[in-house]
Amino acid sequence: MSDIKIKITDREGEIHEVDAPTDMNMNLMELVRAYELAPEGTIGICGGMAMCASCQCYIKSAHELPEMSDDEEAMLSEAFNVEDNSRLGCQIHIAPELEGLEIELAPEEL
Numbered sequence: 001m002s003d004i005k006i007k008i009t010d011r012e013g014e015i016h017e018v019d020a021p022t023d024m025n026m027n028l029m030e031l032v033r034a035y036e037l038a039p040e041g042t043i044g045i046c047g048g049m050a051m052c053a054s055c056q057c058y059i060k061s062a063h064e065l066p067e068m069s070d071d072e073e074a075m076l077s078e079a080f081n082v083e084d085n086s087r088l089g090c091q092i093h094i095a096p097e098l099e100g101l102e103i104e105l106a107p108e109e110l
Contacts, residue, residue: 004096009060009104010037020094028089028103029055042108048090053079055089056106063101065092080109 003019008031010016018035020026026034029044032055046052050071056079059065065087068076072091076082086106092098 002096004094004099004101006031006094006098006100007060007102008032008035008037009102011105011108020098022094022096024094026094028057028092028094030090031094032089032105038105038108043105044090046090050075050088050091053088053109056081056086057089057103058083058106059085059087060102060104061100063098079106081106 002022004022005017006020008016008018016035016037018031020031027048029048032038032043043055045054050069053075056076068087069091072088075088076086
């Protein structure tokens with residue numbers, strides 16, 4: 001197994017350094033759910049289809065990320081609490097080049 005380390009700041013401000021497998025085709029939203037870093041039912045509501053923005057996160061490190069898809073861009077244009085560094089966690093797949101990535105979960109939309 002080839003795991004990488006990712007730092008995730010949860011919605012309470014607590015930082016978690018987690019092991020993320022690069023060989024399971026997981027994305028950041030699934031990683032947050034696997035480690036239960038957000039209350040059940042508050043992240044990944046659409047199942048990772050870029051249709052709800054519940055997995056919005058802020059990219060805090062200077063990693064080169066894949067281009068944003070049209071669907072992701074459209075969803076973020078309608079979402080709350082969007083910043084210049086906002087991305088949908090469901091659209092970022094865990095890969096070796098993300099070693100040391102730092103993200104912060106966006107506030108829950110009410």
